[in-house]
Amino acid sequence: MVQARELSVPRRRAARTGARRRYAPRWRVLAVFLLPALLLYSVFIVYPLVSALDYSFFEWRGIRQTGFAGLGNYRDLLSVYPYDQQLWRAFGHNALFFGGTMLIQNTVGLLFALLLFRYGRGKRFLQAAFTTPYLVDPLVVGYLWSLLLNPTFGPVNALLDAVGLDSWALPWLGDTRTALPIVILVNAWQWVGFPMLMFSAALAGIPAEYHEAARVDGASAWQAFRRVTLPLLTPAIGVVSVLTFIGNFNAFGLVYAMAGSSGSPAGSTDVLGLLFYRVGFVEGGVEAIGRSSALAVLMFVFIFGVSLLATSYFRRRERRLV
Amino acid sequence: MNPTLGENERNCGPKGSLMKRRWIAGAIGVLAVALAACAPGGGASDQGDKAGADKVTLSLWSWRVEDVKAYEKILAKFEESHPKIHVEFKPFQATEYNNILATGLSSSGGPDVAQLRAYGGLQPLVEADQLLPLDGKVEALSGFDAKLLEGSKGHTDGKIYGVPFAYQTLQVLYNKKLFSDNGIEVPATWDDMIAAAKKLKAAGITPFAVAAGPDATWTLPITHEIFGNARYGSTAFRDALVKGEKKFTDPDFTASVKLIKDLEPYFPKDVVAVKIPDVQALFVTGKAAMYPTGTFDLAPVLAADPSLELGIFQVPPPPGSPVTTPVTPGWADGSFGVNAKSAHQAEALELVKWMATPEFGQLYATELKQLSAVPGVTPSDPLLAEMAKNYAGNGAPYTLLVNFRYGQPNGDAVFRDEVQKMLTGQTDPEAVAASVQKGVEQWFKPGN
Incomplete structure (x- = not known):
């Protein structure tokens, strides 16, 4: 905020000193630069969003609209078996996914960032190593891990057998108790580099004097972290949390690759993205477009709403820091 | 800055x-x-107009990207006998095809003739009036198998919208060498089959290559059909379901679901985590002896090991079955239909009429190693010929696919999730049957 205010001052001054007339047609230049992006954004983002909203209010038979449905599709989604149960189950799994990711991925990411910040040795290499998995598409990561964890041919269980831990050689992705935790762990494995980089950047921005002052005052390492570092990381925590939330509630590729479209086994890894895919594309049925659009709208409203609330919450926390 | x-x-x-x-x-x-x-892009029809005054170019859409070469060969024969028509084969990604076709049929650049999904997959196009009814226009259709024609009929109007091109049958593939090594004969009764499975398991061989993992849920209803079709009563039960005289909660249907649970000890270990490629590998490498599957898996299995000596058998009816002879469940794969908006409907009809002739059927069977739906075509491959013979003699409907994919939730989507739950011990056969009934009765009206 402070930076932005400083930057805008010279520009305003320039405008006041008659520069505006000299550059009168500037909006056209702006338009040329903005128009392509705006057009693409409208065609590929705004239009699909608006049309999903539009579709969700109509009755469908295949690709033919047969009449205005009002909230009929939304009601169906919440009342037709098995969607009435699958919707809440998937929502619950998304919440677990988010909670697990915050707890594991983002905490470990913070730990890595702190360690790299404290002990600089091999920093470049380790940073690169931790962020490499996110160069790979989640679908590929999912298939790789499901191969590794394959109970028949996979090396993970073969290794466990070889070292005498055969009681640990579980069907990881075939057990309703372990499947979702495994998906969360693999997701964390892929994305742990992201919170690490965010927190590293934030740590580098904390003036060293604060820590020195804390040490002079006799604070222990933990106290210094808890009272000085962590509060100053609030902006980074906010950004990481909101992006994790958006990513996790939109999860699809990784879960699809590891658990198929039905959230195998027995729906224990089913998430909203998979439910949408099934209703819209897999199961067919002449009602598919209306119901899947309704689900897409619900997901968007929820994710957008919570993201806005979370952002404003973290803004307020940040303001309190200043 | x-x-x-x-x-x-x-x-x-x-x-x-x-x-x-x-x-x-x-x-x-x-x-x-x-x-x-x-x-x-402008449709092939437009190009046809430019190409010459009397030569018409038809655009033929398909989801079989892998069959381009075969179709070129097949269609060349058509062009020999129909010199004024040129057919352009245009395949699309199978997973995207339904949406591409629905859009194509509603706009001007669409196909003249299109490969159509069967049963519930066809219905959205029928309801949008996008296809030309073929009743009375393609006479040869009256000779087609009535069961297969169901796949290209509109659900409510009963009109025929396509010429069926292929069908799938369900049976057990077995490894002849493993059978003879273990002194096992092709089972004549259910008990023989269980005894054979026990013997194989004792010898360290997986008896049945069945997958129930994340990519395999769609094969669970297939496994159920292979072992349980006769147990639930086959065609008679299906007809009773459709008329509303029986429900999925019927004891016979429940008993057929229970068979899957009973057979679980003879499936690979941790079957719910096992994927389709895993069981194919088990079967191809001789680690599994029997592979309950459809015609569609014959080519991939033989491609993996052409030297594999394969046999097929129909599962003997389990004790208590209302149907006492073995059955071969099957369904129509799809059909070829005419775009209602095609600018060259006469020529398009010529093409689909030709697709109902034995000439096309034989070419199709030979080039693509599939079971042609055209009556009187015998496959040259002995295994395919046996499947065709079994279906002709004891064909049965794959009930959940054939009759219960017309609404949401579709019958086999509910079924496969519930069966997976049953295999993980979270539910029982009665509850599986009850869920299927609860799911489909929300849209299914008996009597249609």
């Missing part, structure tokens, strides 16, 4: 005005090209 901003401003000085115009022109040009590329 400041210096950069200054530079930009300098560039937009008097000299910049000419550049600006070029910029705008350039940007508009780029956009125009991009938009043109996005717009649907």
